[in-house]
Amino acid sequence: MQSVKIGILGLGTVGSGTVNVLTRNSREISRRAGRDIEIYRAADRDLDKPKSCDTSNINLTDDAFEVINDPEIQIVVELIGGTGIAKDLVTQAIENGKHVVTANKALIAMHGNELFALAQEKGVTIAFEAAVAGGIPIIKAMREGLAGNRIEWLAGIINGTGNFILTEMREKGRDFADVLAEAQALGYAEADPTFDIEGIDAAHKLTIMASIAFGIPLQYYKCYTEGISKISQEDVQYAAELGYRIKHLGIAKKMDSGVELRVHPTLIPERRLIANVNGVMNAVVVKGDAVGPTLYYGAGAGSDATASAVVADIVDIVRALTTDPENRVPHLAFQPDALKDTPILPMNEVVTSYYLRIHTLDVPGVLADITRILSDEGINIEAILQKEDHGGLVPIIMLTQAVVEKNMDRAIEQIEALDTVPDAIMRIRMESLGG
Ligand code: NDP
Numbered sequence: 002m003q004s005v006k007i008g009i010l011g012l013g014t015v016g017s018g019t020v021n022v023l024t025r026n027s028r029e030i031s032r033r034a035g036r037d038i039e040i041y042r043a044a045d046r047d048l049d050k051p052k053s054c055d056t057s058n059i060n061l062t063d064d065a066f067e068v069i070n071d072p073e074i075q076i077v078v079e080l081i082g083g084t085g086i087a088k089d090l091v092t093q094a095i096e097n098g099k100h101v102v103t104a105n106k107a108l109i110a111m112h113g114n115e116l117f118a119l120a121q122e123k124g125v126t127i128a129f130e131a132a133v134a135g136g137i138p139i140i141k142a143m144r145e146g147l148a149g150n151r152i153e154w155l156a157g158i159i160n161g162t163g164n165f166i167l168t169e170m171r172e173k174g175r176d177f178a179d180v181l182a183e184a185q186a187l188g189y190a191e192a193d194p195t196f197d198i199e200g201i202d203a204a205h206k207l208t209i210m211a212s213i214a215f216g217i218p219l220q221y222y223k224c225y226t227e228g229i230s231k232i233s234q235e236d237v238q239y240a241a242e243l244g245y246r247i248k249h250l251g252i253a254k255k256m257d258s259g260v261e262l263r264v265h266p267t268l269i270p271e272r273r274l275i276a277n278v279n280g281v282m283n284a285v286v287v288k289g290d291a292v293g294p295t296l297y298y299g300a301g302a303g304s305d306a307t308a309s310a311v312v313a314d315i316v317d318i319v320r321a322l323t324t325d326p327e328n329r330v331p332h333l334a335f336q337p338d339a340l341k342d343t344p345i346l347p348m349n350e351v352v353t354s355y356y357l358r359i360h361t362l363d364v365p366g367v368l369a370d371i372t373r374i375l376s377d378e379g380i381n382i383e384a385i386l387q388k389e390d391h392g393g394l395v396p397i398i399m400l401t402q403a404v405v406e407k408n409m410d411r412a413i414e415q416i417e418a419l420d421t422v423p424d425a426i427m428r429i430r431m432e433s434l435g436g
């Protein structure tokens with residue numbers, strides 16, 4: 002049988018890994034796909050730049066449009082990233098009747114709705130397993146493996162760079178900037194690393210997972226997004242003393258009134274498996290009504306690990322080349338005409354418990370003032386820790402019971418207005434992530 006010809010756009014970290022995995026495992030992959038997969042062409046902006054893969058048998062070009070316009074190519078693999086040229090290339094490839102595989106979460110989260118509609122019209126597939134949690138097959142697990150469930154919530158460590166930074170800070174007391182530089186050198190970070198640190202990358206991934214979990218259109222701009230750049234060694238240590246770990250989580254929950262969609266640093270009990278996911282590893286807990294909680298764990302970034310997901314998508318498409326477009330697995334798990342307009346809840350309506358770190362002056366009555374304000378806003382204190390005087394200020398650490406966010410916003414505003422509280426309060430939301 003004739004081989005399937007693919008064209009790869011971008012030969013950086015993931016592109017090189019894809020060439021390496023396809024080459025190294027070609028026999029095993031052909032046995033699975035039922036056809037040989039031939040890397041017919043590849044494009045990269047700078048062909049003189051050394052590549053981490055063998056390109057000697059590939060017809061290379063520095064013009065990616067040559068690849069997507071090549072009539073021999075059936076599958077275009079977009080590994081350039083971003084929403085600029087990558088969007089033009091993917092759109093044109095679909096217009097040309099080609100299937101697309103991409104690792105580009107920004108593109109899918111922000112433009113997936115229109116791209117999927119176009120793909121459906123043209124009878125082609127856009128596959129994006131590598132866009133969420135690197136090598137973990139979480140899209141396939143949710144879209145197919147959990148198809149019998151009503152998904153209630155999911156929570157995940159879905160940015161390898163951020164988890165690497167938090168782990169190194171906690172385990173080795175390393176400096177934030179120093180660990181970030183290492184993550185960049187290892188190829189984990191996005192082209193703009195603020196995407197990793199400020200939660201934008203995680204919000205892209207969470208947006209995609211939430212749509213697949215709940216059958217709603219992609220709504221990236223409604224995702225609440227908070228990064229890890231304000232997390233200090235102090236908070237990491239206090240959390241540990243109280244039996245918690247700070248993780249940067251993406252959380253999507255189906256509530257009666259809508260869907261919570263939020264990315265923020267989160268305290269989770271250290272006994273939870275997900276609290277012990279370290280380094281560049283990712284993990285996602287998905288709670289289905291029938292199966293209960295399930296956990297998916299693996300490398301969230303890196304060359305070969307991400308290539309594993311890219312190649313799996315290529316194999317899926319090759320296997321499905323002869324099936325009717327109507328009979329393929331829908332992009333967002335639910336049939337396109339069955340998506341719901343369930344609202345995404347504003348953050349101030351979300352209910353969680355909190356970790357608060359309050360630096361106060363060492364004067365009588367300050368704790369009484371703080372507890373009075375919390376009590377007036379209906380906030381119950383679960384635990385309280387007063388540390389030694391630290392440069393003239395006394396750190397007070399509190400864990401609260403669950404409260405609606407708008408009450409906590411009001412309480413924080415009032416406490417910060419006290420003369421005895423000179424610094425901004427550090428607030429970190431908490432999740433128990435119990436079954
Ligand atoms: P890299 O920057 O390592 O690779 C991108 C490659 O595309 C570079 O070689 C770049 O060249 C090239 N390129 C840029 N513009 C063009 C163009 N117009 N035509 C042809 N080639 C071009 O990025 P990654 O491999 O890390 O990421 C690729 C995608 O995979 C992104 O969407 C990313 O979010 C996603 N991803 C990355 C993971 C990772 O671990 N790195 C994991 C999961 C997903 P140049 O270097 O000269 O700019």
Ligand code: HSE
Nearest residue numbers: 160161162189191302
């Ligand atoms: N920059 C991303 C991360 C790559 O660190 O998780 C994988 O999507």
